[in-house]
Amino acid sequence: MKVNYFISDIFYVCLRDLKHYLKQRVRIMATLIQPIIWLVLIGNLMSGLTANPLTLKFLDAPSYLDFMAPGVMVMTTLFTGLFAGVRVVWDRRLEILQKMLSTPLSRTAIPLGKIAAAVVQGNIQVIIVLLTALMLGVTFKTGLAGIMVILIFISLFCSIMASISIALSVNIRNMETFFALMNFITMPLMLTSKAMFPVEAMPGWLKFIAEWNPISYAVIPLRTLVTKGWDWTVIWQSLIILCFFALCFLAGAVFFFKRARA
Amino acid sequence: MKNIIEVKSLSKIFPGKITAVNKISFSVKQGEIFGFLGPNGAGKSTTIMMLTTLHLPSSGTAFVSGYEIKKSPRSVRMQFGYVSQDLAVDDRLTGYENLFLQAKYYHIPNQTARERIKILLNLVELEKRAKDLVETYSGGMRKRLDIACGLIHRPKILFLDEPTLGLDIHTRRQIWQYITDLREKQGITIFLTTHYMDEADSLCDRIAIIDHGVIKVLGTPQELKSRLGGDIITLDIALTHVAKIPRLIKLLKTLTNIKQIKTAKTKITIVTLHAESMMADILKIIQKNSIPLEMVMLKTPSLDDVFLNFTGRSLRDEAGNREQAHKARRMLRRIRS
Numbered sequence: 001m002k003v004n005y006f007i008s009d010i011f012y013v014c015l016r017d018l019k020h021y022l023k024q025r026v027r028i029m030a031t032l033i034q035p036i037i038w039l040v041l042i043g044n045l046m047s048g049l050t051a052n053p054l055t056l057k058f059l060d061a062p063s064y065l066d067f068m069a070p071g072v073m074v075m076t077t078l079f080t081g082l083f084a085g086v087r088v089v090w091d092r093r094l095e096i097l098q099k100m101l102s103t104p105l106s107r108t109a110i111p112l113g114k115i116a117a118a119v120v121q122g123n124i125q126v127i128i129v130l131l132t133a134l135m136l137g138v139t140f141k142t143g144l145a146g147i148m149v150i151l152i153f154i155s156l157f158c159s160i161m162a163s164i165s166i167a168l169s170v171n172i173r174n175m176e177t178f179f180a181l182m183n184f185i186t187m188p189l190m191l192t193s194k195a196m197f198p199v200e201a202m203p204g205w206l207k208f209i210a211e212w213n214p215i216s217y218a219v220i221p222l223r224t225l226v227t228k229g230w231d232w233t234v235i236w237q238s239l240i241i242l243c244f245f246a247l248c249f250l251a252g253a254v255f256f257f258k259r260a261r262a
Numbered sequence: 263m264k265n266i267i268e269v270k271s272l273s274k275i276f277p278g279k280i281t282a283v284n285k286i287s288f289s290v291k292q293g294e295i296f297g298f299l300g301p302n303g304a305g306k307s308t309t310i311m312m313l314t315t316l317h318l319p320s321s322g323t324a325f326v327s328g329y330e331i332k333k334s335p336r337s338v339r340m341q342f343g344y345v346s347q348d349l350a351v352d353d354r355l356t357g358y359e360n361l362f363l364q365a366k367y368y369h370i371p372n373q374t375a376r377e378r379i380k381i382l383l384n385l386v387e388l389e390k391r392a393k394d395l396v397e398t399y400s401g402g403m404r405k406r407l408d409i410a411c412g413l414i415h416r417p418k419i420l421f422l423d424e425p426t427l428g429l430d431i432h433t434r435r436q437i438w439q440y441i442t443d444l445r446e447k448q449g450i451t452i453f454l455t456t457h458y459m460d461e462a463d464s465l466c467d468r469i470a471i472i473d474h475g476v477i478k479v480l481g482t483p484q485e486l487k488s489r490l491g492g493d494i495i496t497l498d499i500a501l502t503h504v505a506k507i508p509r510l511i512k513l514l515k516t517l518t519n520i521k522q523i524k525t526a527k528t529k530i531t532i533v534t535l536h537a538e539s540m541m542a543d544i545l546k547i548i549q550k551n552s553i554p555l556e557m558v559m560l561k562t563p564s565l566d567d568v569f570l571n572f573t574g575r576s577l578r579d580e581a582g583n584r585e586q587a588h589k590a591r592r593m594l595r596r597i598r599s
């Protein structure tokens with residue numbers, strides 16, 4: 001019975017956030033357009049620029065668009081995940097969080113439900129990116145099964161990012177601070193990873209950072225699945241690392257959420 | 263009657279050694295409407311937050327319907343409904359969705375939830391607007407929805423933090439009606455904080471006035487008012503008959519229930535407990551002695567006077583506007599965080 005309650009708690013916290021998400025038409029429109037801008041504009045532009053044997057060797061992919069599509073998926077997830085904390089700050093501001101905390105809702109289920117909602121949103125948005133990429137002529141080497149595996153990776157990565165966001169959000173009382181903090185995290189994290197640019201083209205110090213950047217762990221298996229095929233060593237290795245980090249960060253998010261004062 | 267809430271030397275000290283609540287003890291009887299009054303920052307909300315398990319007390323304890331707030335917070339949460347002073351309803355969702363989610367937070371089965379939502383929507387007169395987004399609701403409608411949310415699990419106690427703050431007179435009276443009905447028809451114990459003296463006076467069975475984290479006084483509104491000595495009757499005798507005053511006073515002193523009589527020139531001030539019934543007797547004496555009166559005045563001390571007496575502040579200044587209250591709370595929240 002207790003387990004049932006726990007699952008029900010996660011489900012309804014998640015459902016509430018998703019209802020909010022689906023009612024934000026402008027935001028959904030923006031998430032539809034954003035990948036198109038990235039892929040159509042930057043992707044095509046860079047494809048022209050990089051269509052020479054030397055850069056293609058760096059990229060190790062049929063075209064820059066193929067190289068970049070997994071990067072855009074990860075970036076979209078990164079943003080969706082990191083914005084999960086906005087909901088906590090907002091709910092606290094409106095005293096809705098306090099109202100939820102005064103009910104028998106499990107206090108572990110609240111952060112987990114919010115992370116689950118972020119994961120669902122991340123998946124929806126990645127599917128949009130996928131479709132856009134397919135329309136632009138990106139070929140997925142591993143086909144539909146590969147796409148399923150991509151969504152598993154995306155879910156894990158999204159839950160890590162949402163956990164970080166929620167852990168950071170619990171002690172923040174106003175939106176401005178939160179957005180500033182998120183911007184501070186996202187841009188450097190994105191640009192020092194293997195998401196947008198081939199590691200071979202980076203200077204030594206940047207190569208070192210990119211090697212350790214958590215985003216790289218999500219981008220590499222995705223890129224393998226899109227441009228190379230079923231390379232099980234890469235896939236298993238990344239899956240284990242991401243699973244490990246996801247569990248650690250989920251536990252961290254729950255810990256910080258429960259410790260925070262109402 | 264049984265005590266449904268027992269508070270035993272409860273304290274809350276926030277970091278920075280700010281004592282919000284200082285060893286308060288009191289109890290709330292089952293089925294009563296208990297009013298918690300105090301200036302901004304007196305510790306009202308902090309006390310409610312401890313009783314609703316949102317804050318852990320620094321020391322002391324409380325029992326809510328028999329459950330201890332620190333040891334069994336989850337059982338405590340099943341006992342009460344909490345309506346915070348901000349309109350904590352989800353305005354991106356419909357009224358119905360708000361109630362349904364709230365029901366699910368209490369693990370109420372879907373069918374039961376649907377039935378109860380229907381009854382509650384009917385109670386707060388929102389059945390026609392149930393399918394509309396809460397964004398389109400007025401302040402009063404939101405408050406009614408919020409109260410309905412607090413009742414979804416049929417709690418024994420309802421905590422109402424400033425239930426009528428910022429609402430117009432008509433809506434306030436409507437909310438008062440719901441509150442008294444809830445107590446009369448369902449026997450729910452109501453614990454409310456308020457800034458409005460008329461609200462406390464007409465609604466509450468008992469009142470506690472809290473200031474600087476300490477309970478200054480506790481009792482029925484009538485008791486509190488009589489602590490100030492009672493009602494005051496002032497008689498102004500016509501100047502031509504001043505000579506008759508000493509005789510008049512002698513006669514007045516024969517009446518029972520007179521606590522004090524003072525004279526100053528032509529004025530006689532009488533302090534009494536039951537002014538309305540005394541008035542007739544006093545006037546009869548005056549008439550018998552054919553003393554012409556210039557003026558008669560009766561003043562009943564209001565809760566405002568009580569509040570002023572015990573906190574040294576007038577509550578009317580405190581009420582201010584909603585914006586001021588919010589500012590003060592935001593400051594407190596900064597301290598809390």
